[in-house]
Amino acid sequence: MSETSDLIKLYSTRILALAAEIPHLGRLEAPQASVKKRSPLCGSTVTVDLSLTDGRVADFAQEVKACALGQASAAVLGAAVIGRTPEELEAAASALESMLKQDGPVPPAPFDGYEALLPAREFKNRHASILLSVQAAAEAARQAAA
Numbered sequence: 001m002s003e004t005s006d007l008i009k010l011y012s013t014r015i016l017a018l019a020a021e022i023p024h025l026g027r028l029e030a031p032q033a034s035v036k037k038r039s040p041l042c043g044s045t046v047t048v049d050l051s052l053t054d055g056r057v058a059d060f061a062q063e064v065k066a067c068a069l070g071q072a073s074a075a076v077l078g079a080a081v082i083g084r085t086p087e088e089l090e091a092a093a094s095a096l097e098s099m100l101k102q103d104g105p106v107p108p109a110p111f112d113g114y115e116a117l118l119p120a121r122e123f124k125n126r127h128a129s130i131l132l133s134v135q136a137a138a139e140a141a142r143q144a145a146a
């Protein structure tokens with residue numbers, strides 16, 4: 001199968017639908033922490049703002065300038081992030097990286113929506129963009145908790 005047809009299959013209807021409906025787009029006025037991440041390979045960037053209450057994400061916003069895969073990943077994160085602890089976000093970031101790079105399992109609920117990105121395993125040049133949002137959220141949550 002050609003690389004072009006593989007890419008067409010990768011950008012499935014489900015991924016494109018996720019990319020079109022990213023929750024919590026924008027920026028927070030007064031976040032406890034803000035983290036910007038950039039993929040040097042493709043230039044995708046994500047900025048995450050968040051605040052914690054009682055050790056859990058209470059307010060969250062993200063600015064996403066990424067390919068459809070990065071946008072889909074941000075959508076999965078946005079749907080699951082409210083109420084999560086820094087440890088849960090760290091575990092989700094690790095599980096997603098393992099899923100992509102070591103053929104690990106799909107992250108557990110509430111992050112199981114990353115299953116839509118399973119076909120991206122074979123496209124190593126897309127992994128960094130997919131990881132940006134969840135890694136930025138985990139880092140921001142660590143900063144906010146400190």
